[in-house]
Amino acid sequence: MAGQRTLSGPCTAWxxxxxxxxxxxxxxxxxxxxxxxxxxxxxxxxxxxxxxSVPGISQRMLTVTLKELERDGLATRTAYAEVPPRVVYxxxxxxxxxxEAVLALAGWAASNHAAxxxxxxxxxxxGVGRAATGAR
Amino acid sequence: MAGQRTLSGPCTAWxxxxxxxxxxxxxxxxxxxxxxxxxxxxxxxxxxxxxxSVPGISQRMLTVTLKELERDGLATRTAYAEVPPRVVYxxxxxxxxxxEAVLALAGWAASNHAAxxxxxxxxxxxGVGRAATGAR
DNA sequence: CAGAATCCCCACGGATACTG
DNA sequence: CAGTATCCGTGGGGATTCTG
Numbered sequence: 001m002a003g004q005r006t007l008s009g010p011c012t013a014w015x016x017x018x019x020x021x022x023x024x025x026x027x028x029x030x031x032x033x034x035x036x037x038x039x040x041x042x043x044x045x046x047x048x049x050x051x052x053s054v055p056g057i058s059q060r061m062l063t064v065t066l067k068e069l070e071r072d073g074l075a076t077r078t079a080y081a082e083v084p085p086r087v088v089y090x091x092x093x094x095x096x097x098x099x100e101a102v103l104a105l106a107g108w109a110a111s112n113h114a115a116x117x118x119x120x121x122x123x124x125x126x127g128v129g130r131a132a133t134g135a136r
Numbered sequence: 137m138a139g140q141r142t143l144s145g146p147c148t149a150w151x152x153x154x155x156x157x158x159x160x161x162x163x164x165x166x167x168x169x170x171x172x173x174x175x176x177x178x179x180x181x182x183x184x185x186x187x188x189s190v191p192g193i194s195q196r197m198l199t200v201t202l203k204e205l206e207r208d209g210l211a212t213r214t215a216y217a218e219v220p221p222r223v224v225y226x227x228x229x230x231x232x233x234x235x236e237a238v239l240a241l242a243g244w245a246a247s248n249h250a251a252x253x254x255x256x257x258x259x260x261x262x263g264v265g266r267a268a269t270g271a272r
Numbered sequence: 273c274a275g276a277a278t279c280c281c282c283a284c285g286g287a288t289a290c291t292g
Numbered sequence: 293c294a295g296t297a298t299c300c301g302t303g304g305g306g307a308t309t310c311t312g
Contacts, residue, residue: 017246020253022167024245029165031285047294058286063295073255084293085292094251101244102161108237109160110153115230117156119209167305183274194306199275220273221312 032057032065034102037091040075041099044090074098168193168201170238173227176211177235180226210234 027033032054039045039053051062066089069075074095080086091099163169168190175181175189187198202225205211210231216222227235 017249020249021242021245024241025165025170027165028241029161029163034161059295060287060297061285064285071256071259072252073259074252079294085295087294094248094255097248098244101241104240105160105164105237106153106157108234109157112230112233113153113156116208116210119230120207123207123209195275196277196307197305200305215274221275223274 027068028098028102028105030065032061033068036062036065036069037074037095037099037102040089040091041096044088046086046088050089069095163204164238164241166201168197169204172198172201172205173210173231173235173238176225176227177232180224182222182224186225205231 035054035057036050039050045053047062047066050066051057051059054062057065066075066077069089070077072094073092076090076092078088078090080088171190171193172186175186181189183198183202186202187193187195190198193201202211202213205225206213208230209228212226212228214224214226216224
């Protein structure tokens, strides 16, 4: 009962947090969270400005994403009781720290984009095979 | 023509690589890539061991994931012409570098899991409201 | 053993319309 | 302006079956 620990899984690296880590990966993997976070990284923005600054995002997705960020303590929502209403979103320190972490990954992507592209090209030329000769 | 640059998008941060960055985020956001990479991080493994080491993964997903990794130059596939067949997968340097980058993110997750959980709990207690009084 | 092929479900997310 | 509610298409990915 003491020794084993099931071994060899990636789970051994992060025993109990693994579920939460997956959750984070899912979130940063979704289509908008990272975009919204990095947009808010430049400073507080109101809903409409946010929508304008993240080209292609729908109201639905912007709202959903913002709610998740707020819920997780990554961003704050401040509503001013005026008319017309004004709501401002801003990254928290926690949000900024996540942004930095993601930026590191983005850094990897930028640095290794060329290498990956090269491998893809080579792989295409090498193995994909079947496409050759048998045009049909 | 000089000044504008469309401004305010997250795109301004990573001008042309943005598409590729999304691609990387999508990949690390998918359900298995990170698990497989981190499992291979411990050393070369054959197909069946890999499947055993990543609990819950299906043949289909393991195969698909490995093909992507190979295609992108993140892992290598070595087949031994024996019977029964033996195929060994191993991370490349590129793959290891990605693993490190992802590990940084996992580190963030592990470090801030508690903070996020706390925010969620508080958020639940605070705003969710509606559940109270008006049971129906 | 390693994988390819097929079927199928359902959650992610886009478009649209309505509201405080 | 800042959302909410609804409908619906797409594809990620699980289960199963078959092959070299």
